[in-house]
Amino acid sequence: MSRADAVAALTPADQAAAEREAARVAADRFERQMKALLPEGWTWGYIGNCGQGFDDRSWRIFVPHPGRVGGPGDSIGDYDTANHHKLLDLARGIAFGRAKMAEGR
Numbered sequence: 001m002s003r004a005d006a007v008a009a010l011t012p013a014d015q016a017a018a019e020r021e022a023a024r025v026a027a028d029r030f031e032r033q034m035k036a037l038l039p040e041g042w043t044w045g046y047i048g049n050c051g052q053g054f055d056d057r058s059w060r061i062f063v064p065h066p067g068r069v070g071g072p073g074d075s076i077g078d079y080d081t082a083n084h085h086k087l088l089d090l091a092r093g094i095a096f097g098r099a100k101m102a103e104g105r
Contacts, residue, residue: 030085037091039098044087047072059084061091 001009010018034044041064048057060075076094079086 037095055081057081
């Protein structure tokens with residue numbers, strides 16, 4: 001049985017459960033990668049809101065901002081939810097730059 005046939009044989013409830021599990025695995029992987037790449041004290045998240053039928057979140061990497069909530073001036077990036085995975089590219093660039101600075105370049 002091919003993968004496509006196996007997926008087609010799933011009930012709608014099983015398909016939904018499989019999609020939720022795939023999303024959870026992807027989110028866990030994203031979180032591990034971001035934690036590994038960003039310097040201590042740097043975080044990621046969003047500014048904005050979402051609800052039934054709307055999502056105006058702006059996903060960003062935040063530099064340290066002790067004692068207060070971060071805002072646009074404390075952040076790098078500005079991606080909508082569909083593209084928030086692009087924060088990984090920014091995090092890779094930050095890690096690369098830090099490594100080059102440590103080498104004295």
